[in-house]
Amino acid sequence: MKRTITVLVQNRSGVLNRITGLFARRQYNIDSITVGVTDNPTVSRMTFVVVADAMENVEQVMKQLHKQVDVLKVKDVTEEATVSRELALIKIAATPEQRAEIGSLAETFRAQMIDVGRDSLTLQVTGHTDKVEAFIELIKSYGIQEIARTGVTAISRSVKTQPDTSRLTLIY
Template identity: 65%
Template sequence: MKRTITALVNNTSGVLNRITGLFARRNFNIESITVGITENPSISRMTFVVVVDTIGNIDQVIKQLNKQVDVLKVRDITDEQTVARELALIKVGVTPQQRAEIGALVNPFRASIIDVGRENMTIEITGDHEKVEALLDLLKPYGIQDLARTGITALKRGTKRSLDANRITLIN
């Protein structure tokens, strides 16, 4: 089963290596990983999609991650409401006659053609995993020459508000 884990870490040298090493020692396959600084340049957010056998295994890894010096907060957000996106750059082989056809094909996906060459086009798409996969399936017959994907980046959805008599309570 796939689990999505986020970690807030100090933005220091070697943190990524230590954390991915912990996953490797547990024999977890990291399907995707994204890392970037947050609104605070001294803190980075890591998002991992890992394949695990049982939830108990991932709970143990989360406990071990929390013990790491540079780890500030770890959370399994798989079962929470999240906003998750992936970016893909797709280079497709095309003839000049197929350019308009490809343009019409990517338009419903709100994807962009970001480069056009004599024999190929590069398309940028951002969306959830299923959206990216759907566009890739439609582009395969044209011949995908190159593909670069970022992996999933995710955040927990905003706070919920519940009305209790005359006051509003924020629930995280």
């Protein structure tokens, strides 16, 4: 089962290496990882997608992460309402005659042509991993020359408050 774990860390040299080393020592394969600075330049946010065979193993890794000096906050957001996205840049073989057809496919997935060459073009697609995978599968027939993917990044959704109905009076 895939788990998504977010970690806020001090933005210092070597932190990423220590954190990924912890996953490696526990024999976790990191499916994807994204790292970026937050609104505070001294703090970075890491998003890991890992394959875990049991929830107890995830909890153990999270406890180990909490013990790291540079770790500020650890959260498993797998079961939470989140917004998650991935970015893929895909370079495909394309003749000038195929560009309109490829453009139509790209439009369906809200992908963008970001570079056009004589015999190829580069597309950018963002969205949920399933959407990115479906787009890649669809354009494989044109001949993929190169793919670069970011991995998943995720953030919790805003909490929607429910109105307090305990004091409402029904009038007939």
